[in-house]
Amino acid sequence: MLKTILLSSFSLVATALVLFLIVIGREKSWEMIAGSPDRGPYDFTTATRSPSANDALACSEGLCQNPDFLITAFDDTPESVIERLSQRLLSSDKLARRVDDRNNPAKARFVTYSPTMRFPDMIHLEARALTDGRTGVMAYARAQLGKSDMGKNRARLEALFAQN
Numbered sequence: 001m002l003k004t005i006l007l008s009s010f011s012l013v014a015t016a017l018v019l020f021l022i023v024i025g026r027e028k029s030w031e032m033i034a035g036s037p038d039r040g041p042y043d044f045t046t047a048t049r050s051p052s053a054n055d056a057l058a059c060s061e062g063l064c065q066n067p068d069f070l071i072t073a074f075d076d077t078p079e080s081v082i083e084r085l086s087q088r089l090l091s092s093d094k095l096a097r098r099v100d101d102r103n104n105p106a107k108a109r110f111v112t113y114s115p116t117m118r119f120p121d122m123i124h125l126e127a128r129a130l131t132d133g134r135t136g137v138m139a140y141a142r143a144q145l146g147k148s149d150m151g152k153n154r155a156r157l158e159a160l161f162a163q164n
Contacts, residue, residue, distance in 0.1 A: 037120030060136030078127035
């Protein structure tokens with residue numbers, strides 16, 4: 001009897017969630033449940049990594065500690081690098097949206113979503129002039145929901161920087 005009640009309750013909750021996602025929309029539903037995926041800029045000098053396996057960090061040599069992979073420095077200005085990376089990301093990921101106010105042209109922030117369930121992820125990009133005249137880049141991507149992103153954020157960053 002208790003098993004039947006629990007199963008019925010679970011089915012009712014699952015059905016309500018599916019209806020909620022359909023009626024409200026997947027992206028808006030997750031925002032209503034978990035808040036805005038845009039939690040503001042990521043501070044590469046003081047912020048810590050996610051305690052869960054749902055993020056990825058990539059940097060040019062010497063710009064951050066323990067990156068998942070290194071990014072080759074660029075020959076352009078920080079502003080040009082961020083603009084080119086932003087265009088590359090937006091053209092390769094139709095679900096990505098730039099959300100920063102563009103006040104600092106050496107930084108950019110994006111929200112993107114998984115294709116099916118529209119789970120939100122954040123992507124932070126920052127470019128800095130290096131002492132050798134080149135431009136180094138720092139990139140951080142993190143899932144808003146869940147404890148694991150199954151490597152999706154790292155793959156997203158690797159794809160973004162694969163064309164360098």
